[in-house]
Amino acid sequence: MASVIENLVNIADKARRVSGLIPSDSLERLLANNVPSRFDEEWKYTNVGKVLKQDWTGQAVYDEANIERFLFNDFDGHLVVLVNGTLDLSLSSFSQEDGLTIKPLVEASQEELALKTVEIQQGLFIDLNGHGCSGGVFLHVDKGVKVSKPVHIINFLNGEGSMTQSRNIFVIESFGQCDVIETFCNESGDRTFRNSVADFVVKDGGQLQYDKVQQDGIAGHHVATERVHQSRDSRFGINSITLGGKFVRNNLEIVVEGENCHSELNGVYLLKGKQHVDNHTKVDHRKAHCTSSELYKGIIDDQSTGVFNGKVLVRENAQKIEAYQHNSNVLLSDFAAINAKPELEIYADDVKCSHGSTTGQLDEEALFYLRSRGISESLAKQILVRAFVSEVIEEIKNLYVKDKVAELIDKHFSV
Amino acid sequence: MLEIKELRAEIAGKEILKGINLSVGAGEVHAVMGPNGSGKSTLSAVLAGRDDYEVTGGEVVYQGKDLLDMDPEERAWEGVFLAFQYPVEIPGVSNLNFLKAAINCKREHLGQEPISAKEFLGMVKEKSKLVELDSKLANRAVNEGFSGGEKKRNEIFQMAMLEPSLSLLDETDSGLDIDALRIVANGVNTLKSSNTATVVVTHYQRLLDYIVPDYVHVLFDGRIVKTGGKELALELEEKGYDWIKNEQVEV
Ligand SMILES: Nc1ncnc2c1ncn2[C@@H]1O[C@H](COP(=O)(O)OP(=O)(O)OP(=O)(O)O)[C@@H](O)[C@H]1O
Ligand SMILES: [Mg+2]
Numbered sequence: 001m002a003s004v005i006e007n008l009v010n011i012a013d014k015a016r017r018v019s020g021l022i023p024s025d026s027l028e029r030l031l032a033n034n035v036p037s038r039f040d041e042e043w044k045y046t047n048v049g050k051v052l053k054q055d056w057t058g059q060a061v062y063d064e065a066n067i068e069r070f071l072f073n074d075f076d077g078h079l080v081v082l083v084n085g086t087l088d089l090s091l092s093s094f095s096q097e098d099g100l101t102i103k104p105l106v107e108a109s110q111e112e113l114a115l116k117t118v119e120i121q122q123g124l125f126i127d128l129n130g131h132g133c134s135g136g137v138f139l140h141v142d143k144g145v146k147v148s149k150p151v152h153i154i155n156f157l158n159g160e161g162s163m164t165q166s167r168n169i170f171v172i173e174s175f176g177q178c179d180v181i182e183t184f185c186n187e188s189g190d191r192t193f194r195n196s197v198a199d200f201v202v203k204d205g206g207q208l209q210y211d212k213v214q215q216d217g218i219a220g221h222h223v224a225t226e227r228v229h230q231s232r233d234s235r236f237g238i239n240s241i242t243l244g245g246k247f248v249r250n251n252l253e254i255v256v257e258g259e260n261c262h263s264e265l266n267g268v269y270l271l272k273g274k275q276h277v278d279n280h281t282k283v284d285h286r287k288a289h290c291t292s293s294e295l296y297k298g299i300i301d302d303q304s305t306g307v308f309n310g311k312v313l314v315r316e317n318a319q320k321i322e323a324y325q326h327n328s329n330v331l332l333s334d335f336a337a338i339n340a341k342p343e344l345e346i347y348a349d350d351v352k353c354s355h356g357s358t359t360g361q362l363d364e365e366a367l368f369y370l371r372s373r374g375i376s377e378s379l380a381k382q383i384l385v386r387a388f389v390s391e392v393i394e395e396i397k398n399l400y401v402k403d404k405v406a407e408l409i410d411k412h413f414s415v
Numbered sequence: 416m417l418e419i420k421e422l423r424a425e426i427a428g429k430e431i432l433k434g435i436n437l438s439v440g441a442g443e444v445h446a447v448m449g450p451n452g453s454g455k456s457t458l459s460a461v462l463a464g465r466d467d468y469e470v471t472g473g474e475v476v477y478q479g480k481d482l483l484d485m486d487p488e489e490r491a492w493e494g495v496f497l498a499f500q501y502p503v504e505i506p507g508v509s510n511l512n513f514l515k516a517a518i519n520c521k522r523e524h525l526g527q528e529p530i531s532a533k534e535f536l537g538m539v540k541e542k543s544k545l546v547e548l549d550s551k552l553a554n555r556a557v558n559e560g561f562s563g564g565e566k567k568r569n570e571i572f573q574m575a576m577l578e579p580s581l582s583l584l585d586e587t588d589s590g591l592d593i594d595a596l597r598i599v600a601n602g603v604n605t606l607k608s609s610n611t612a613t614v615v616v617t618h619y620q621r622l623l624d625y626i627v628p629d630y631v632h633v634l635f636d637g638r639i640v641k642t643g644g645k646e647l648a649l650e651l652e653e654k655g656y657d658w659i660k661n662e663q664v665e666v
Contacts, residue, residue, distance in 0.1 A: 363503075368503075369502070369505065370508075370517075372463050372464065373491055373513070373514075374491030374520050376488050377488065379516060383516065386508075387506060387556075391507065
C-alpha cells in the first residue's frame with residue numbers, strides 16, 4: 001500500500017503545471033519527509049496527519065467559479081482571480097500599470113522564478129507545493145515604482161475532495177511599493193485542501209503590505225506558508241484575518257536581512273463550531289537597528305481550538321532591535337481551547353524585546369454594565385468581542401479590507 | 416412603584432442583605448445611608464440584576480411585576496437604571512454607539528422603530544448639555560481614561576438618555592467637587608417627575624441639600640434599621656452612626 005506521502009505526491013504529480021520551483025532531485029527529498037505528528041514540536045497541537053490521510057483525489061472544477069460574494073464593494077484596483085490555483089483571465093481585471101507586472105506563475109521565466117531567494121523554510125508542505133504546483137501569481141514591482149492601486153487576489157477553490165498546491169511570488173524591487181490583498185475562499189460546503197506557499201522579496205527601501213483574509217467554508221482545509229525576505233530600509237506588513245475554514249495552519253516566517261527595517265504582523269482569528277486554527281509565526285532578526293511588532297488576537301467559541309506559536313529570534317550581531325509581540329485570546333465557551341506559546345530567542349545584548357500572551361473570558365463587569373443599560377446579552381457579547389479585536393482591525397489601513405472584515409465579523413455572530 | 420419585602424441576598428456564601436423592607440412610590444426620592452460595607456451597593460446591584468449575588472429570600476415587586484425574575488436588560492427596558500458606584504471602563508466601545516444600541520434594544524422590546532440618527536444626535540446634544548459633559552467624552556470609549564468625576568457625570572448622562580422610571584444612584588456624589596455635585600444634582604432634579612422615583616445612596620448630607628429626599632433610610636448590617644425624613648440625614652452627619660449601632664444593641 002502506498003504511504004500517505006506517496007499518495008499526496010501522486011495526486012500532486014497530476015496537477016503540476018509549473019516546473020522549476022524546485023531542483024530536479026527534490027522528489028527524493030519530498031519522499032523522505034514524514035507526516036508531522038504530535039511528537040514534532042512544531043505540530044504538537046495540530047493533527048495535520050488526520051487531514052493528509054483523507055481522500056484528496058476529488059476533481060478540481062474550473063468553470064462556474066462563484067466568486068461574487070468575495071469581491072470588494074466598488075473596488076478600484078487590480079483584480080486577480082485564481083481558480084484552483086490557475087489564473088482565470090475572464091474573471092480577472094488588471095491593467096499592466098507601468099512598473100507593475102502581474103502574470104500567471106506558469107508564464108514566469110526561470111530568471112524571474114530565481115528572484116525568489118527565500119529558501120528559508122523547508123519541509124513537507126513546501127516540497128509538496130514545489131513538486132505539484134498548479135499555478136499562482138507572479139507579481140513584480142519595478143525599482144522606485146509605487147503601485148497606485150491595490151491588488152486583490154481571490155484564491156478560489158472548487159471541487160469536492162480536491163487538493164490544490166498554489167504558489168504566489170511577490171518581488172518588490174528597491175523603493176518599490178505595493179499593497180496586496182489575498183482572499184482565500186472556496187465553493188461553500190466543498191471539502192477542499194489547499195497547500196499554499198507565498199514568497200515575498202522586499203528589496204532595499206521597498207514596502208509591501210499584505211492583507212490576508214481566510215474565509216473558506218466549513219469544510220475547507222488550508223496549510224499556508226508565507227516566507228518573507230526583507231533587505232535594508234524595507235517595510236513588510238501582514239494582517240492575517242482568519243474567519244473560515246475547518247482546519248487552518250498558517251506558517252509565517254520573516255527573515256530580516258538588512259538594517260533599518262520594520263516588520264509588522266497582525267492577526268485576528270474568530271473560531272466557532274469545530275474549527276481548528278493554528279498560527280505559527282517567526283521573525284528572524286539577522287541585522288541591527290530593526291523593529292518588529294506583532295499582535296494576534298483570537299476569539300474562540302463552541303468546541304473550536306486555537307494555537308498560537310510566535311517566535312522572535314534576534315541573532316548575535318543584531319543589536320538595537322526593538323521587537324514586540326503580543327497574543328491574547330478570549331474563550332467564549334467551556335469547550336473552547338487555546339494553546340499559546342510566545343517565544344523569544346535573543347543572542348544580542350542591546351535589544352528591547354517584550355512578549356506576552358493572555359487568555360481569559362469576556363469581562364463580566366463590562367457585560368453586566370452593558371446589560372444593565374438594556375443591551376441584550378447576545379448583543380452585549382458581540383459588542384465586547386468586536387471591541388476586543390478592534391485593536392487589530394484598526395491596524396488594517398486598506399478600507400476595502402477593513403469594511404469587508406467588519407461585515408464578516410458581524411455575519412460571524414449572526415448565525 | 417417598588418416594593419421590597421424581606422429581601423435576603425448572599426455572595427460567596429456570606430449573607431449581605433438580611434431582610435430588607437423598602438417601599439418607594441412614584442414621585443418620591445429616597446436616600447439610603449449607612450456605614451461602609453453595610454450592603455448599600457449590594458442592594459443596588461441586586462435590584463439591577465447582577466447575578467454574582469444569590470437572592471436567598473424575599474421578593475421585589477416593581478410596577479406590579481416580579482423584578483427578580485427579569486434579566487438585567489429586561490429591567491432596563493422596564494425603566495430601571497443603576498448609576499454605578501464604580502462605572503466600568505470598556506475600551507474599544509464608543510460611548511455613543513453603546514447608548515444607541517441600548518436605546519434601540521429598548522425600542523425593539525417596545526415594538527418601536529430604531530431611533531433616527533438625527534433624533535439621537537439631537538438628544539445627545541441636549542442631554543450632554545444638561546450634565547455639562549464635554550462632547551469629546553461622549554465620543555470616546557465608554558469611561559476609558561475618564562476622571563472619577565467625568566465617569567459620574569457620564570452615568571447621569573446615560574440616565575438622561577435612557578429616561579428611566581426608577582433610578583438607583585449609588586454614591587454618584589463621591590469624588591465630585593462642589594461644582595460638579597451641583598451639576599449632577601441639577602441633572603437628576605431636571606429628570607425627576609411625578610412618574611419617576613429616585614433612590615440615592617450616599618454618605619454625605621451635602622448631596623441631599625440639592626436632591627432633597629422625602630425619606631432617609633439607614634442601612635446597617637444588611638437591614639434598614641431606621642427611617643426618617645430629611646432631618647435624619649443632618650442628624651447622621653452630626654452624630655455619625657454610633658448612636659444607631661447602640662440603639663440596635665439595646666433592641
Ligand atoms: N465578591 C464578594 N465576596 C465576598 N464579600 C463581598 C463581595 N462583594 C462584596 N462583599 C462584601 O459585602 C459587604 C457589603 O458590600 P457593599 O459593597 O454592598 O457595601 P456598601 O454599603 O456599598 O459599602 P460602601 O459604603 O463602602 O460602598 C461588604 O462586607 C463586602 O466586603
Ligand atoms: Mg457601595
